[in-house]
Amino acid sequence: MIGNIIDWIGAPVIVAAVKVVVVFLVLLVVTMLVIWFERRVLAFMQSRLGPNRHGPFGLAQTLADGIKLFFKEDFRPKNADRWAYALAPVAAMVPSFLAFAVIPIGDHVTIGDRRVDFILSDLNIGLLYFLAMGSLGVYGIVLAGWASGSKYPLLGGIRSTAQLISYEIALGLSLVPIVLVAGSLSTQDIVAAQAGSIGDVTVFDGIPVLEQVSSIFRFVPNWYIWSQWPAFLIFLIAGIAETNRAPFDLPEAETELVAGFHTEYSGIRFAMFFLGEYIHVVAISAMAVTLFFGGWHGPQFGIPWIMPLVWFTLKVLFFVYLFVWVRATLPRLRYDRLMWLGWKRLIPAALVWIMVTAVVNTEGISQSVRLGVFGLLFLAVLVWMGRGDPRLALIVPTKQRGREVPSGTS
């Protein structure tokens, strides 16, 4: 009977459905933990305690908050557009969940004679799919801003549209060098290309001293971060901007816009925005790990399929910590500085780096060495570009400016 049903639906479909449910549930739990983690770490950085009452170490605080939000009254402003107002939270949350479909969270496990990969779907356009989901996520914020029928959300929505579209370009361009190096858009291929260690390069074999020197580096994993760190920097900055978090949280700048696009939302709808934002943070972190930090690769011992999961989780946790750290450290950017950074620095830098990577990769030998050299050149160009900006001179007052201030007023 059950066998018949399985045959009728097809085993791959069932495996996929089980994976979807598992990923969904895990993401919900992860969001809870990440919110708790962020509050605790922020509190620690600001010499506070943070939530520590509910459950061990305050772990159940987010659960309590979630239950509270769920039962809160769900109101709608009088001027709100009914359908768009209801659609916006869903449109903000769903793409963040969908983005996880292409992230390989571990190696594979064999159940019976069937190989099950720890990835929802190994699309051959994985990176493009990830970008597509990111670009759909804009709608939630835009719609929330417009549909609330109130001026602060509208301002927040318009700001975020400009911000997200600008930084989406930089984010997309920062992935191109990785695609060039790996020769594939599939995230699993990219992770597979980062296996082994950089000591394994065969370029120096047979050369007396260099061979020994290169074998010293056998403990260093062959991650793309070593050769592609400019792309990583651009990816990280653009990624933080894409998630609307400090220092790029202009759409919800509370000192100017109350709470920006979700000012008029409460209860479960507000919770959906929150959920979407935190899932997005985890998704960007997971993508950074997948592209630049070897994905689930790490020292192998114990049960072969558990360690990759552990390594992946630890790496992602580091990036989530980085997100929180950045939030606690950096002040919010001014709007014109945000646009300047995105259009005049990140996008040209990404384009230059794409060309550098393309040129360097025309021949296959000693890539890391040459990319390192080119990276230094790139840094020099960046510093030069930064110095050439007249507005930086406005921020750092020169001595001449100091002299203009009348001396008797204090």
Place this chain on the structure above:
Amino acid sequence: MNLEVILFGVMFVMALGCSIAMLFAPNAVHVALFLVGTQIALALAFLLQGAFFVAAIQIIVYAGAIMVLFLFVIMLLGIDLKESLVEPLTGQRGLALVLGAVLAIGLLFVAIQGASLAAGGADGTAALTELNQDPGNVQAIARALFSRYLLPFEVTSILLVVAIVGVMVLARRLSAVETDSRERAAMNEEAA
């Protein structure tokens, strides 16, 4: 009854429903949203054909960038009330009817030809599947674009660059010196 048929049904209903709703929605933002729904349904259609790359580009470019800009403009200009029903172009309706009929005939022709090809045993899907397997959808498109269709590809890119430069020339803010010299030229013209 397999999964593809169900997906095709979802895509079909979504595309058609969104298109029709788009025509009759009075609110400009709702129209834009239904257009987004149509774009996503079309991306699903590409996906069902095995055209992964085109599907992703459809969502990134059309649903993700162009429609967001549409919404942005609508929000910024505040055209969220009922749009005006004054037609600035005379003869717009007649022209639309004629062009629509031409498009419908063209589509019908393509459909009939496709059906007759399929009936004749020409298996286009098998060739497509093979191409998608080896060397893969993205690689196959890249090979076609940069070899066989290089000229149209480059011409299109020149067209886009020209459009971008044109917009920059039209929309840029004049510097103080330029404004000054233009005003002086206008005054000279008046004096002459």
